[in-house]
Amino acid sequence: MTISSASMKDWKYLLCVMIIFRITEPPARAAGSAPIVVMGEAAQKNSALVISIARSGTLAKNLDAMGTVTAEAGHVVRIHPAGSGKVLNVAVVPGQHVHKGETLLTYQDHSLHLVRLEMTRAQAALTTAYAASQNAASAYHRGHELEGTTVAAGETRRRLAIFQAAKDDVIARQADVDTLKHQLEEEYNSVTESDKAQTSPLDETSSIIAPTTAEVQSVFVGVADDISPATELIGLTDMSSVWIVSDILPQDAAQVVQGGEQTTELTSDTGTTLLKSKITSVGSMADPVTGLVRVISTAPNPDGSLHPGMFLNTHLPTREKTAGIIVPENAVTEINGVSTVFVPVSPNRFRPQEVHVGATGNGQKVITSGLSAGERIVTQGAFALKAVMLVSDMNDGD
Numbered sequence: 001m002t003i004s005s006a007s008m009k010d011w012k013y014l015l016c017v018m019i020i021f022r023i024t025e026p027p028a029r030a031a032g033s034a035p036i037v038v039m040g041e042a043a044q045k046n047s048a049l050v051i052s053i054a055r056s057g058t059l060a061k062n063l064d065a066m067g068t069v070t071a072e073a074g075h076v077v078r079i080h081p082a083g084s085g086k087v088l089n090v091a092v093v094p095g096q097h098v099h100k101g102e103t104l105l106t107y108q109d110h111s112l113h114l115v116r117l118e119m120t121r122a123q124a125a126l127t128t129a130y131a132a133s134q135n136a137a138s139a140y141h142r143g144h145e146l147e148g149t150t151v152a153a154g155e156t157r158r159r160l161a162i163f164q165a166a167k168d169d170v171i172a173r174q175a176d177v178d179t180l181k182h183q184l185e186e187e188y189n190s191v192t193e194s195d196k197a198q199t200s201p202l203d204e205t206s207s208i209i210a211p212t213t214a215e216v217q218s219v220f221v222g223v224a225d226d227i228s229p230a231t232e233l234i235g236l237t238d239m240s241s242v243w244i245v246s247d248i249l250p251q252d253a254a255q256v257v258q259g260g261e262q263t264t265e266l267t268s269d270t271g272t273t274l275l276k277s278k279i280t281s282v283g284s285m286a287d288p289v290t291g292l293v294r295v296i297s298t299a300p301n302p303d304g305s306l307h308p309g310m311f312l313n314t315h316l317p318t319r320e321k322t323a324g325i326i327v328p329e330n331a332v333t334e335i336n337g338v339s340t341v342f343v344p345v346s347p348n349r350f351r352p353q354e355v356h357v358g359a360t361g362n363g364q365k366v367i368t369s370g371l372s373a374g375e376r377i378v379t380q381g382a383f384a385l386k387a388v389m390l391v392s393d394m395n396d397g398d
Helices: 008-024 041-046 110-146 153-187 382-397
Strands: 050-053 055-070 076-079 085-090 103-109 205-209 214-219 234-237 241-248 261-268 271-282 293-300 311-328 333-335 338-346 349-354 356-361 364-369 376-380
Touching (some): 338 382, 349 382
Antiparallel strands (some): 271 293, 311 364
């Protein structure tokens, strides 16, 4: 017989269980009775089989939906240059992941060159003003000492006025230098721009850098393009967390719990993992075009594996709850289309028992019939017992 729903990974595991089972004990079935699966202690250990007591409880029903990965609105960064010039090199392409401080593009910054020339002139003017102030101070102090002898009182007052004007000029020239210094340090060196890679004072190269670890969404310029502070260069998106957006029917949205934990399936070559995320928004109005209501959850994405535009299967928690026996999802397996759990009947012997599953969510299932609270069941290793049972069936058919 074949099991169409089994993955290649499951079949490899099934084969290993078959080998282990054949080495330990053959299956046994009493004539005219329900099948009994026999698994020795060694096989149970290799299968990591766990037996637990069934407990009653309630489980919220999940709503299955298709989710789309979208960048958070507040995480989009649009980068502009501090100066005007010409693009020399573009180092990134859309879709590329970049780290904080990584160079995105370089440009010949004519504005930076002009500011540096202004800084040179301002520093020279400050030096001249400082020298004039020192000369004026010396002249005033000499006049003050000689006042009433060789220097008239009026001359001393004139020299004092010159000294005060010279001091004011030093203050003004220092302010010019400080303003230009701030412009160089804060505007041309910021979270998005740096001139630290320049090799000489005459070098006009500025680098546009990533302000954070992000994904490049758009590149709006190319080599040799003229740019200015009004030019949008690159669009980045901080992808450390993303939105998973699901569009669902209004009647379903009314049942979704805002603040609840959404589960999203992530499928890769190694299997399927479940991503947990918090539902941060449930729309109150349907889109006039689609007639659907938008549900948004915020999901962590530290490794950047989630990209905008990805479609994922999601499970949204609802207010509808089902009462019954709560068991781990792996405790229930499908045999010939029937939901089944395994009940231990004696050491190393297990009986398959048909159950009815009412709801599934958060890695659990609620069993509404076929199982009672307090019963002992296999909560881990059901697939291994299923494999042994299949071997038994195949042997009986030979």
